[in-house]
Amino acid sequence: MSFLCAGTVLAFGAFTVAPDAHERAQQVVAGTMQDACDRMAGSPYDQSRNPAYAPVGLDSIAPDAVTACKVAFEASGNPRFAFQLGRALNRTDAADQAMAAYETAANADYAAAKVNLGMLLGRLGDSNREFEMYRQAAEAGNTLAAYNLGVAYRDGIGTERDGKQALHWFETAAAAGDSTAAFNIGSMYDEGELVAEDNQMAIAWYDLAAKRGNADAMINLGLMYETGEGIPVNREAAARLYAQAAATGDTFGALKLQELQQAGVTLPEQHPAPAVTENGGIDTLVLQEGDVAVPSSLIEI
Numbered sequence: 001m002s003f004l005c006a007g008t009v010l011a012f013g014a015f016t017v018a019p020d021a022h023e024r025a026q027q028v029v030a031g032t033m034q035d036a037c038d039r040m041a042g043s044p045y046d047q048s049r050n051p052a053y054a055p056v057g058l059d060s061i062a063p064d065a066v067t068a069c070k071v072a073f074e075a076s077g078n079p080r081f082a083f084q085l086g087r088a089l090n091r092t093d094a095a096d097q098a099m100a101a102y103e104t105a106a107n108a109d110y111a112a113a114k115v116n117l118g119m120l121l122g123r124l125g126d127s128n129r130e131f132e133m134y135r136q137a138a139e140a141g142n143t144l145a146a147y148n149l150g151v152a153y154r155d156g157i158g159t160e161r162d163g164k165q166a167l168h169w170f171e172t173a174a175a176a177g178d179s180t181a182a183f184n185i186g187s188m189y190d191e192g193e194l195v196a197e198d199n200q201m202a203i204a205w206y207d208l209a210a211k212r213g214n215a216d217a218m219i220n221l222g223l224m225y226e227t228g229e230g231i232p233v234n235r236e237a238a239a240r241l242y243a244q245a246a247a248t249g250d251t252f253g254a255l256k257l258q259e260l261q262q263a264g265v266t267l268p269e270q271h272p273a274p275a276v277t278e279n280g281g282i283d284t285l286v287l288q289e290g291d292v293a294v295p296s297s298l299i300e301i
Helices: 004-013 019-041 065-076 079-091 095-107 113-121 127-139 143-155 164-175 179-191 199-211 213-226 237-249 252-262
Strands: none
Touching: 019 065, 019 079, 065 079, 065 095, 065 113, 079 113, 113 143, 127 143, 127 213, 127 252, 143 164, 143 179, 143 237, 164 179, 164 199, 164 213, 179 199, 199 237, 213 252
8 A cells, every 4th residue: 555655646746637637546545545444444343334345353453454544534534434443543552542533433423433432431430431332322223232231231330230121132132143142141041130030041042142153152051951950951962062162162161071971971973063053043942842932032033
């Protein structure tokens, strides 16, 4: 990109360029930078990102994204580029500048920016504003915000603890495909602190999360099978779930699988560890029909 800019400067210095040609050249450069910003800093948690490019995890954002996104925002005023500039700055540990960029995008009502701004505000101890950012973004349809808002209601971050609201927002995130939200719902029913304990509901939600690849759900569902909590004891089913968790790198799952194998439980070839599915649909439950009443809110997932 530096070669392109240098070449552009030389060209402008060597020739007399008509104003409209100069403007067109600036537009080309701005468009190139906008594409670069979208390509290098689009967030997997931003439903409004440019779908022409794959999302980029925070750790994979290149340092050049700061320049690209800065030019892109200055040329267009599009809050998406301000948000992505914030991500790029955050990647370079420029937290103050990142917050300013997020706030610029949040002031333009960009939902994903509100989530990241809320996270930074939380780190600074402003839990009330953190909660408000999550609330606004969740109500605008951002999945990560819905999950974070569920956590806020569950743990009392910037608000009073409220099990009903926590479930509502976790369910909203789970309906959008978030496996951790589904796991947290299972945990709430399993623990019975903010909602009435319900093993059957816990099993259903753990199972859904496990099918979406959540290792913690695989472990907890495996423990319920192993101990017969809310379901008949099935150590083979527990071992299959532990094996699946171990395959994701979960060390506790590997340890539990080893314990069961040492106790004589085997995983015959005809009953391998269940494969993780992408859609997380109800028809993929490992439970047998009639073992559990499936939550009605999952039907449309």
